[in-house]
Amino acid sequence: MKSEVTVTETAASNAQGRPAKSSGKKNKKAGFFARIALFFRQMIGELKKVVTPTRSELINYTIVVLVFVAIVMLIVTLLDLLFGVGVGWVFGGSGPKES
Amino acid sequence: MLSAFGRAFRTPDLRRKLLFTLGIVTIFRLGAFIPAPGVSYNNVQQCLQLTKNNTSLQQMVNMFSGGALLQVSIFALGIMPYITASIIVQLLRVVIPRFQELYDEGASGQTKLTQYTRYLTIALGLLNATTLVSLARSGQLMQGCTVPLIPDSGIVTTILLIITLTAGTGLIMWMGELVTEKGIGNGMSLLIFTSIAAGFVPAMNGIIGAKGWGTFLAVLAVGLVTVALVVFVEQSQRRIPVQYAKRMVGRRTVGGTTTYIPIKVNMAGVIPVIFASSILYLPALIAQFNTPTDGSNIPDWVAWVNNNLTRGDHPLYMAVYFLLIIFFTYFYVSITFNPEEVSDNMKKYGGFIPGIRAGKPTADYLQYVLSRITLPGALYLGIVALIPLVALVLVQANQNFPFGGTSILIMVGVGLETVKQIDAQLQQRHYEGLLR
Numbered sequence: 001m002k003s004e005v006t007v008t009e010t011a012a013s014n015a016q017g018r019p020a021k022s023s024g025k026k027n028k029k030a031g032f033f034a035r036i037a038l039f040f041r042q043m044i045g046e047l048k049k050v051v052t053p054t055r056s057e058l059i060n061y062t063i064v065v066l067v068f069v070a071i072v073m074l075i076v077t078l079l080d081l082l083f084g085v086g087v088g089w090v091f092g093g094s095g096p097k098e099s
Numbered sequence: 100m101l102s103a104f105g106r107a108f109r110t111p112d113l114r115r116k117l118l119f120t121l122g123i124v125t126i127f128r129l130g131a132f133i134p135a136p137g138v139s140y141n142n143v144q145q146c147l148q149l150t151k152n153n154t155s156l157q158q159m160v161n162m163f164s165g166g167a168l169l170q171v172s173i174f175a176l177g178i179m180p181y182i183t184a185s186i187i188v189q190l191l192r193v194v195i196p197r198f199q200e201l202y203d204e205g206a207s208g209q210t211k212l213t214q215y216t217r218y219l220t221i222a223l224g225l226l227n228a229t230t231l232v233s234l235a236r237s238g239q240l241m242q243g244c245t246v247p248l249i250p251d252s253g254i255v256t257t258i259l260l261i262i263t264l265t266a267g268t269g270l271i272m273w274m275g276e277l278v279t280e281k282g283i284g285n286g287m288s289l290l291i292f293t294s295i296a297a298g299f300v301p302a303m304n305g306i307i308g309a310k311g312w313g314t315f316l317a318v319l320a321v322g323l324v325t326v327a328l329v330v331f332v333e334q335s336q337r338r339i340p341v342q343y344a345k346r347m348v349g350r351r352t353v354g355g356t357t358t359y360i361p362i363k364v365n366m367a368g369v370i371p372v373i374f375a376s377s378i379l380y381l382p383a384l385i386a387q388f389n390t391p392t393d394g395s396n397i398p399d400w401v402a403w404v405n406n407n408l409t410r411g412d413h414p415l416y417m418a419v420y421f422l423l424i425i426f427f428t429y430f431y432v433s434i435t436f437n438p439e440e441v442s443d444n445m446k447k448y449g450g451f452i453p454g455i456r457a458g459k460p461t462a463d464y465l466q467y468v469l470s471r472i473t474l475p476g477a478l479y480l481g482i483v484a485l486i487p488l489v490a491l492v493l494v495q496a497n498q499n500f501p502f503g504g505t506s507i508l509i510m511v512g513v514g515l516e517t518v519k520q521i522d523a524q525l526q527q528r529h530y531e532g533l534l535r
Contacts, residue, residue, distance in 0.1 A: 039471070042467075043471045045471075046337060046468055046471040046472050047472070049337055049338075050335050050336065050337045050364060050472070051335065051336055051337070051338055052331065052334070052335045053330075053331060053334040053335065057334065058327065058330060058334070061330045062327045064514070064515075064518050065326060065330060065514040065515060065518070066323075066326065068514045068517065069296065069510055072292065072293065072296045073296045073299050073300065075124070076124070076128060076293055076296045076297045077297075077300045079124075079128045079129075080128060080132075083128060083131075083132040084132060086132075087132040087134070087140070088140075088144075091134060091141075092140060092141060092144075
C-alpha cells in the first residue's frame with residue numbers, strides 16, 4: 001500500500017509541473033539504486049493499468065491469425081511447387097554443369 | 100468465421116482487392132524462382148543440396164527473401180532494402196532537421212520523404228547486389244560448395260547481374276506500394292510476410308525429416324503458445340482517458356465525450372527486431388570480406404568476430420542482440436510518438452486528461468507513462484526475438500526455426516493488421532465482420 005502511495009505521488013508531482021528545482025533536488029537526494037527501484041515500482045504501477053484482451057477475444061484473434069497464416073502458407077506453397085517445377089523444366093535441362 | 104471469409108469474396112470491391120493482392124504475391128513468388136542472368140541454375144541447385152544443413156548467417160537473410168537469396172534469382176534481394184531504407188529515413192528525422200521539417204509539412208512533405216526513401220532503396224539495392232554478386236563469385240555465398248554459381252566471370256555478365264538485381268528490388272518496391280494503394284493491407288509487410296510463409300513448409304519438413312514427429316509436435320505447440328502470447332501483448336494497451344469539453348459551435352453543442360489515448364505495450368511493433376538483426380549482420384559481413392580466400396592466416400579480429408558475433412547461439416551474440424532491441428525500441432517509440440504533439444492536438448480540440456492540466460504537464464504525463472510502459476514492451480520484444488536462438492541450443496534446430504522470434508512477430512503483426520483491414524471493409528457492407 002505504501003509503495004502505491006509513493007507511485008501516485010511521484011506521477012502526480014511529475015505531471016503537475018512543480019518547479020523543476022525542487023524535483024531535481026529530490027532526485028539528487030535519492031541514490032542511484034533507489035531511483036531505479038522507484039522506476040520499477042512506477043513501471044509496475046503503470047502495468048497494472050494496462051487493459052488486456054479478454055479470454056474470448058484472445059482466442060478469437062489467435063484463431064483468426066492462425067487461419068490467415070494457414071491460408072497464405074497454403075497459397076504460397078502451391079505457387080512454389082508450381083514455379084519450382086516450371087523453372088526446373090525451363091532452365092534445368094541444358095545448363096553447364098562445370099565450367 | 101469461415102462463412103465470413105466466404106462473404107469477403109462475395110463482396111465485389113473487396114474481392115477485387117483480394118485478387119489484386121493475390122496476383123502481386125504470385126508475381127513476387129515467380130520472380131523468386133527465375134534465376135538472374137549469368138547464374139547457372141543447375142549449379143545453384145547442386146549447391147543448395149550440398150549446403151542445405153548449414154546454419155550460416157545467410158540462412159537468416161535468406162528467410163527474409165523467401166529463399167530467393169541463395170538461389171540468386173532476379174528477386175534475390177527481396178523487400179529488405181526497401182524496409183531498411185524506410186527505417187533509415189525515419190531515423191534520419193532525428194539527425195537531419197530538414198527531414199523533420201518535411202515530415203511536419205504534411206502531405207507534400209511526406210511525398211518528398213517517400214521519394215527519398217525510393218532513392219535510398221535503389222542505392223541500398225545496388226550495394227546489396229554488389230555484395231551478393233561478389234560473394235557468389237568467390238564461392239562464399241554457400242561455403243563448402245565448389246561448383247561455380249556464375250560460370251561466366253566476364254565484366255559484362257557481372258554488371259548485367261548487378262543491374263538486374265537492383266531492378267528487381269525496384270520492381271518489388273513498386274509492387275509493395277501498389278498493394279498498399281490498391282490491394283489489402285500494407286504492401287511492404289505483406290510481401291515480407293509472404294517470404295517468411297514460403298519458408299515455413301520446407302522448414303517444417305526439415306524438422307520432421309531430421310527429428311521425427313515428436314519434436315515436430317513439440318515445436319508446433321511452442322509455436323502456438325508463442326502466437327497466443329504475441330497476440331496477447333499486441334492487443335494490450337494502457338488507455339489514458341481523455342475528456343473533451345462541451346462547447347457551442349454555432350447553435351450546436353459539440354464534444355463532451357470521453358475517449359482514451361491507446362498506448363500499446365509494444366508500440367514499436369517488429370521494427371526494432373528487424374533493425375537490430377540487420378545491424379548485427381554488418382560485422383559478420385565485414386569479417387567475411389576480410390577473410391583471405393587464398394588460405395593464408397586469418398586476422399585476429401576477423402577470427403574473433405567469426406567466433407563471437409556470427410553464431411546465433413553464442414552468449415555474446417544473444418546479449419548484444421537483446422540490448423540492441425531494447426535500445427531500438429526506445430528509440431523508435433520516441434520518434435513515432437511525440438507527447439508534445441499529442442498534447443498540443445488535445446489542447447486545440449479542447450481535450451484534457453482528468454486531473455492533469457493542459458499543455459506541458461500533459462506532455463510530461465504522457466512521457467511518464469510512455470517511458471514506463473515501453474520497458475516491459477522492449478523486454479518482451481527482446482525475449483520473443485531470442486526464442487529461436489534458445490531453441491537452436493535446446494533442439495539444435497535450424498537457425499531459421501519457423502516458430503519463433505522475428506517471424507512470429509511479423510506473422511502476428513501483419514496477420515492482425517490485414518485481417519482488421521478486411522474486417523473494416525466487410526463492415527461497410529454487412530453488420531458482421533470477421534472478428535465479431
